[in-house]
Amino acid sequence: MSKGILYDATLCIGCLECERACAKENHLPYTETLEKQKRTNEYKFTYVAAHENEKYMRRMCMHCEDPACASVCPVGALEKTKLGPVVYDASKCMGCRYCMIGCPFGIPKYEWSKAIPTVKKCILCHERVEAGKQTACAEACPTGATLFGERSALLAEGRKRLQENPTNYVNHIYGEKEVGGTSVMMLSSVPFEQFDLKPFQPQPLPELTGRVLAKIPQIVSLSATMLGGIYWITNRREAVERVEKTRERSQKDEK
Amino acid sequence: MKMTLPKITFWRAIFVVVLLFGAYATYLRFFHGLGASTNLSDNFPWGLWIGFDMLCGVMLAAGGFTLMAAVHVLNLKKYAPIGRPAVLTAFLGYLLVIGALLYDLGKPYNIWHPMIMWQPRSVMFEVGWCVMLYTTVLALEFAPIILERFHLEKPIRILHAISVPLIILGVVLSTLHQSSLGSLYLIVPGKLYPLWYTPMLPVLFFLSAIASGMGMTIFESTMSARHFDHALEAPLIRGLGRGMLVTLLIYGVVRFHDLISSGRIKYAFVQNYESTMFWVEVSLSIFIPVVLLLLPRVRENPISLYITSILMICGFVMNRMNVAMTGMERSAGVRYVPRWSEVVITLCIVGVGITIFTLATKYLPIFTHASAPQRVPERTVAATAQPVPELAR
Ligand code: SF4
Ligand code: SF4
Numbered sequence: 001m002s003k004g005i006l007y008d009a010t011l012c013i014g015c016l017e018c019e020r021a022c023a024k025e026n027h028l029p030y031t032e033t034l035e036k037q038k039r040t041n042e043y044k045f046t047y048v049a050a051h052e053n054e055k056y057m058r059r060m061c062m063h064c065e066d067p068a069c070a071s072v073c074p075v076g077a078l079e080k081t082k083l084g085p086v087v088y089d090a091s092k093c094m095g096c097r098y099c100m101i102g103c104p105f106g107i108p109k110y111e112w113s114k115a116i117p118t119v120k121k122c123i124l125c126h127e128r129v130e131a132g133k134q135t136a137c138a139e140a141c142p143t144g145a146t147l148f149g150e151r152s153a154l155l156a157e158g159r160k161r162l163q164e165n166p167t168n169y170v171n172h173i174y175g176e177k178e179v180g181g182t183s184v185m186m187l188s189s190v191p192f193e194q195f196d197l198k199p200f201q202p203q204p205l206p207e208l209t210g211r212v213l214a215k216i217p218q219i220v221s222l223s224a225t226m227l228g229g230i231y232w233i234t235n236r237r238e239a240v241e242r243v244e245k246t247r248e249r250s251q252k253d254e255k
Numbered sequence: 256m257k258m259t260l261p262k263i264t265f266w267r268a269i270f271v272v273v274l275l276f277g278a279y280a281t282y283l284r285f286f287h288g289l290g291a292s293t294n295l296s297d298n299f300p301w302g303l304w305i306g307f308d309m310l311c312g313v314m315l316a317a318g319g320f321t322l323m324a325a326v327h328v329l330n331l332k333k334y335a336p337i338g339r340p341a342v343l344t345a346f347l348g349y350l351l352v353i354g355a356l357l358y359d360l361g362k363p364y365n366i367w368h369p370m371i372m373w374q375p376r377s378v379m380f381e382v383g384w385c386v387m388l389y390t391t392v393l394a395l396e397f398a399p400i401i402l403e404r405f406h407l408e409k410p411i412r413i414l415h416a417i418s419v420p421l422i423i424l425g426v427v428l429s430t431l432h433q434s435s436l437g438s439l440y441l442i443v444p445g446k447l448y449p450l451w452y453t454p455m456l457p458v459l460f461f462l463s464a465i466a467s468g469m470g471m472t473i474f475e476s477t478m479s480a481r482h483f484d485h486a487l488e489a490p491l492i493r494g495l496g497r498g499m500l501v502t503l504l505i506y507g508v509v510r511f512h513d514l515i516s517s518g519r520i521k522y523a524f525v526q527n528y529e530s531t532m533f534w535v536e537v538s539l540s541i542f543i544p545v546v547l548l549l550l551p552r553v554r555e556n557p558i559s560l561y562i563t564s565i566l567m568i569c570g571f572v573m574n575r576m577n578v579a580m581t582g583m584e585r586s587a588g589v590r591y592v593p594r595w596s597e598v599v600i601t602l603c604i605v606g607v608g609i610t611i612f613t614l615a616t617k618y619l620p621i622f623t624h625a626s627a628p629q630r631v632p633e634r635t636v637a638a639t640a641q642p643v644p645e646l647a648r
Contacts, residue, residue, distance in 0.1 A: 074369045074383055093361070093362060094361070094362050094366055100297070101301055102443065106297075113287075113288055117362075206442070209378050219431065227324070227328050227426055228423060234329055
């Protein structure tokens with residue numbers, strides 16, 4: 001069901017066609033300065049990083065299976081769709097930028113220069129994907145380095161390539177398990193860390209906060225009961241004392 | 256009185272200058288965006304307004320729920336006279352935090368969205384709800400003070416009747432969001448420097464909020480005793496000092512046990528910017544205050560207690576700033592220094608807080624000792640009215 005991208009760095013020639021196609025699809029300017037920038041920003045949702053010896057690595061939103069950005073967003077402006085893309089609804093967003101803090105890959109970017117800013121990131125061409133087409137970048141890629149398809153099929157394809165050409169690759173599909181798996185996956189001959197793709201645990205990040213949030217009902221019921229109980233004990237003692245005092249007094253009076 | 260007049264004018268003059276700069280900063284913020292008014296960037300999206308105005312603001316307002324719990328739940332009625340200033344501080348504090356948030360949010364007019372767009376997986380969503388509900392609770396806890404001023408008996412009686420559940424609700428809500436401010440950072444194990452990242456963040460935030468709440472109450476009581484010429488509640492201040500010591504000890508044990516058992520303590524002995532900030536922070540927030548408070552001479556003297564509280568509060572303010580700023584810099588690969596406009600807005604918010612607090616203590620029955628003890632038995636009677644006749648029978 002869920003779609004994804006398999007990027008094979010060994011096939012990439014660094015032509016930047018994907019960058020251009022992405023800019024066009026998302027109505028972003030694509031100037032010479034932007035072309036040189038090797039990072040995502042409000043005008044650039046994907047970039048191809050170059051390593052020595054003509055080795056490349058394409059970076060974009062990973063479209064995590066359990067995305068941290070969507071889990072932290074207090075208003076649900078970011079959402080993982082069934083088809084795979086993690087989409088953004090600017091009309092819901094209140095601009096807290098927690099998504100930028102939460103994303104382990106540093107993907108969501110902000111329109112800092114605008115009075116009314118929104119979050120900017122790759123949305124895996126979700127309108128095209130819904131219409132049954134592939135993403136603009138995959139369509140534009142001349143070598144098939146960026147491959148669009150069913151995530152499960154892509155995963156199988158990746159495994160096959162690793163098996164058939166073990167000497168060509170680092171024996172790892174980045175994104176298969178990282179942060180619980182991502183819709184965008186990579187193959188490379190250069191260790192992923194050299195492209196700042198960190199080794200993440202297979203545990204999805206939202207579980208870290210989820211564990212604590214799950215305790216809230218307990219904390220509420222327990223603390224409310226405890227406080228109520230303490231209140232009852234401490235104040236009852238006082239009430240009893242007062243009653244006893246009045247009793248003593250009345251007994252004295254009787255005498 | 257004559258002696259203090261010129262001093263007040265001096266501070267007023269400074270405040271007016273700050274306000275003028277603040278007005279310009281506000282213009283920059285709302286007409287030219289966050290980029291023009293802050294040093295925030297894609298690499299560093301949360302800065303001073305989150306680190307200080309929000310995280311510290313909420314922490315420093317913790318005196319409200321701490322004292323309300325002490326007076327009305329634990330029945331430590333002797334603290335009632337300083338309950339009112341604590342509630343006032345808390346109420347003001349939360350209003351100012353919300354005000355600061357309006358500056359920080361990219362789309363401040365959407366601040367109400369969490370009310371209808373539910374996303375219970377988000378810690379921020381939970382914090383938002385708690386802050387909203389707790390501010391309402393504080394408004395209701397504060398209302399009797401205003402009503403008293405205008406001698407409106409009926410609504411006061413209604414509020415007194417619901418005061419106990421209200422206070423318990425306030426304590427529960429505070430427990431939740433004071434700790435949740437720490438949980439906000441649980442999602443960034445790879446970004447927050449190991450000296451501050453720990454699964455214990457919520458517990459640590461909660462404990463430090465309680466200690467700071469007590470510290471703030473000592474601070475305020477001492478300050479206002481000087482300004483308003485009423486006797487300092489020395490025994491109460493001493494009691495708070497002991498409370499602070501106990502809380503600090505627990506905090507210190509939890510913090511260092513966690514650092515040592517996880518092995519993260521090794522980062523404290525690497526010579527770098529983070530470890531320096533860490534040692535300054537823990538010295539101010541834990542070591543120095545604990546040592547001072549262990550000395551009976553300090554513990555029994557209101558003035559040295561006052562100074563100890565200030566040190567400790569600085570330490571915990573630094574803790575929040577370290578979590579929000581220092582600890583996030585290395586992974587972001589940038590050094591964040593707030594822009595002038597960020598600092599000025601923060602100063603404005605602090606200044607507005609102090610001004611309103613001063614005015615309120617002047618015109619509302621906050622420190623009036625006649626009214627405070629009066630109110631206490633009233634509440635006790637209201638709350639225990641039922642059991643008494645029963646017992647008497
Ligand atoms: S890579 Fe970041 S922005 Fe993209 S889905 Fe994952 S958490 Fe969200
Ligand atoms: S900035 Fe917008 S999209 Fe990002 S977490 Fe906040 S509300 Fe959600």
